[in-house]
Amino acid sequence: MGWVFRDRRDAAQRLVAPIKAALGAREAPIILALPRGGVPLGAVIAQALHAPLDVVLVRKLGLPGQPELAVAAVTDGAQHRIAINQDIAQAAGLSGADIDALAEPALAEIARRRALWQDGRAAIGLGGRTIVLVDDGIATGASLRAALGWLQAQGPARVIVAIPVAPRTALDAIRPLVDQVICLENPLPFHAVGAHYADFPQISDAEVSAALDAQLQTPSHRPP
Numbered sequence: 001m002g003w004v005f006r007d008r009r010d011a012a013q014r015l016v017a018p019i020k021a022a023l024g025a026r027e028a029p030i031i032l033a034l035p036r037g038g039v040p041l042g043a044v045i046a047q048a049l050h051a052p053l054d055v056v057l058v059r060k061l062g063l064p065g066q067p068e069l070a071v072a073a074v075t076d077g078a079q080h081r082i083a084i085n086q087d088i089a090q091a092a093g094l095s096g097a098d099i100d101a102l103a104e105p106a107l108a109e110i111a112r113r114r115a116l117w118q119d120g121r122a123a124i125g126l127g128g129r130t131i132v133l134v135d136d137g138i139a140t141g142a143s144l145r146a147a148l149g150w151l152q153a154q155g156p157a158r159v160i161v162a163i164p165v166a167p168r169t170a171l172d173a174i175r176p177l178v179d180q181v182i183c184l185e186n187p188l189p190f191h192a193v194g195a196h197y198a199d200f201p202q203i204s205d206a207e208v209s210a211a212l213d214a215q216l217q218t219p220s221h222r223p224p
Contacts, residue, residue, distance in 0.1 A: 003195070003196055003197055003198040004164070004165060004184075004185050004187060004196045004197070005164055005165070005196060005197045005198070006197070006198050006199060007197060007198065007199040007200070008037070008040040008041050008044075008136050008197070008200075009040065009041075009044055011041060011136065011137075011164035011165075011184070011197070012040065012041035012042075012043075012044035012045050012134075012164075013044060013048075014164065014184055015041070015045060015134075015162050015164065015182065015184065016044075016045055016048045016049070018162070018182045018184075019045060019049070019132055019160065019162050019182060020049070022160055022180055022182060023049075023130065023160075024130075027130045027158075028051065028129075028130070029049060029051050029129070029130040029131065029132045029160075030051060030052050030053075030054065030124055030126060030129050030130070030131050030132070031045050031046040031049070031051050031052065031053045031054070031132050031134060032053075032054055032055065032056050032126075032131055032132070032133045032134065032147075032151070033053065033054075033055050033056070033133075033134045033135070034055070034056055034058055034133070034134070034135040034143055034144065034147055035055050035056075035057070035058075035113065035117075035203075035208055036202075036203035036204075036205075036207070036208055037135065037136035037137075037193075037203055038055075038134050038135035038136050039055060039203060039207070039208045039211050039212075040136075040203060040207070040211065041134050041135070041136055041164075042055075042134045042211070043211040043214065043215065045132065045134060045162070046215055047215075049132075051132075052124050052215060053211065053212065053215040054123065054124045054212070055117065055208070055212070056075065056076075056133070056147040056150060056151065057075065057076035057110045057113060057114055058073055058074065058075045058076070058110075058143050058146050058147045058150070059073065059074055059075075059106040059107075059109055059110050059143075060072075060073050060106075060142065060143050061073060061074060061082075061099065061102040061103060061106055061142075062102075063088060063092055064092075064102075068192070069088065069140075070085060070088070070139070070140045070142040070143065071084070071085055071088045071089050071092065071094060071099065071102070071142075072084040072085060072089065072099050072102065072103070072142055072146075073142040073143040073145070073146035073147075074103045074106050074107060074110070074146060075110075075146045075147060075149065075150040076107075076110045076111075076114060076150070080103070080107060081146055081149040081150050081153075082099060082100075082103055082146065083142050083143075083145035083146035083149060084099055084142070085140050085141075085142050088140070113205070113208075116205055116209065117205070117208050117209050117212060118212075119209070121212065126151065126154040126155070126156050127154060127155040127156070128155065128156070128157050129156055129157060130156070130157055130158040130159075130160070131151060131156045131158070131159045131160070132160045132161075132162055133147065133148070133151065133159060133160070133161045133162070133178075134161075134162050134163070135163050136163075136164065136193060136197075136200075137163055137164055137165040137166060137193035137196065138163055138165075138166040138167075138170050138171075138174075138193070139166075139167070139170065139190070139192060139193055140170060141166070141170035141171075141173055141174055144161065144163075144170075144174060145173065145174065145177065148161075148174070148177045148178065152177075158179045159177075159178045159179050159180075160178065160179060160180045160181075160182065161174060161178050161180070161181045161182065162182040162183075163181075163182070163183050163184075164183070164184050164185060164196075165183070165184065165185045165186075165187065165190075165193065165196045166183050166185075166186065166190075167186065167190035168186050171183055171186070
């Protein structure tokens with residue numbers, strides 16, 4: 001199978017037009033990206049829409065022995081949320097207690113990322129706002145579902161999920177949770193997200209911090 005997108009920037013640029021079409025004429029959205037891979041897309045989209053950018057602190061919980069296969073995902077916060085891929089957990093014989101144990105180091109990594117990426121930066125208020133939630137693609141959808149559980153507790157007015165590539169099964173699980181899903185490609189067969197990009201490098205902590213800092217420096221996003 002050939003690749004679909006040149007790189008994350010190419011994917012983000014292709015998402016801009018359908019996102020604009022989905023937004024009301026007077027809607028001022030907030031772009032939320034899933035780290036790390038969603039942040040380069042979020043930065044491009046936020047710049048195109050003159051919108052603020054922030055991240056959802058969520059971490060995939062890989063299956064023991066197969067860390068790239070998500071058995072669940074966990075979000076930040078004292079009342080953290082875990083989204084479980086039940087079919088994978090059951091096939092692996094993992095109990096709820098096993099998932100909780102997998103979440104402990106993930107929550108420690110989330111705390112590290114919060115301190116590094118936010119660096120005293122105030123979180124953007126999401127209540128009553130239109131949110132465009134962005135990632136570079138989804139496979140099982142666990143991270144996105146965990147992020148959506150956290151996001152709904154913030155009281156947004158409207159949630160649009162925008163992703164370049166995903167399998168139809170994952171999209172079917174997400175659609176009931178949001179107001180709209182924008183997905184550019186549903187290739188068959190679906191491989192790992194990175195297989196659908198010609199260039200798919202790992203994103204560093206420094207790149208995430210730089211993207212968030214750059215958004216704060218744009219004239220329309222500077223704090224008062």
